[in-house]
Amino acid sequence: MKEKELRRSLAVLPMGTVMKLTSLTARQIRYYEAQGLITPERSDGNRRLYSLNDVDRLLEIRDYLADGVNIAGIKAIYDQQQAATKAKQSAQQQPLTDEDVRRILQDEFIRQGGLGHPNSGIQRPF
């Protein structure tokens, strides 16, 4: 599941490809970017690089506009979505792994007297 997400967010598609996939003009796509609706990456040579997720978002934008929603409205929708996602993330309090549990228990033990040395376990980068 992680693999597919990575592929979908891989920014490799240049303007011409995205134009064909979305049937939008370059002008439109750049304008939506200027309005803060998308933020494509850039190549070394400063050319825009889009991911499949970006393409999906552009298709969404296209549909919203076709439905009469203006750009400010679309931005509001995305801002709201982002806020909701962020709230959910911080509320999720990600579940502890067995590894975490062991480490925490060990720390507890060490603080209240110490048994076994703290640095004997597996090193975790974060």
Added chain:
Amino acid sequence: MKEKELRRSLAVLPMGTVMKLTSLTARQIRYYEAQGLITPERSDGNRRLYSLNDVDRLLEIRDYLADGVNIAGIKAIYDQQQAATKAKQSAQQQPLTDEDVRRILQDEFIRQGGLGHPNSGIQRPF
């Protein structure tokens, strides 16, 4: 299922994208084309356009070469595959739809005496 096939054979990816997706050089990709292993489409401005199927094939070619198969060998494999596919297609005798059955029955009736007019049914383009 038909939809996905279409998308996978949609030729929209330019050289730079394919280079990134396959980690092949432009020289390699063009060489494989010169050897008849792939046949990308061309844009109006004569630039190569690849589909996801093409990318898959390039990845295959890369793997074959890494395994010591030379280009003639890879071509032989593809020629053989194509022959097999073609044979299977002609043997498959694609199943008739209800619509086909009705049309054939009607033609039969018409030829052996006629009941109902031939052009009263639904028009099918092919």
Added chain:
DNA sequence: CTTTCATGTCATGTTTCCTAACATGAAAGT
């Protein structure tokens, strides 16, 4: 030790994409 194979590199021209500016028709305000 010369050929072949797969690829690298360079030169030169064309196409695509960049930014920035001005133009425009349809809505919306005043």
Added chain:
DNA sequence: ACTTTCATGTTAGGAAACATGACATGAAAG
């Protein structure tokens, strides 16, 4: 009725990516 705003079109000049063709090369094959 006139002026802004919005979303998009168009044009211009420059930079990046891509095209083809030629020559170079190391490894393998003959």
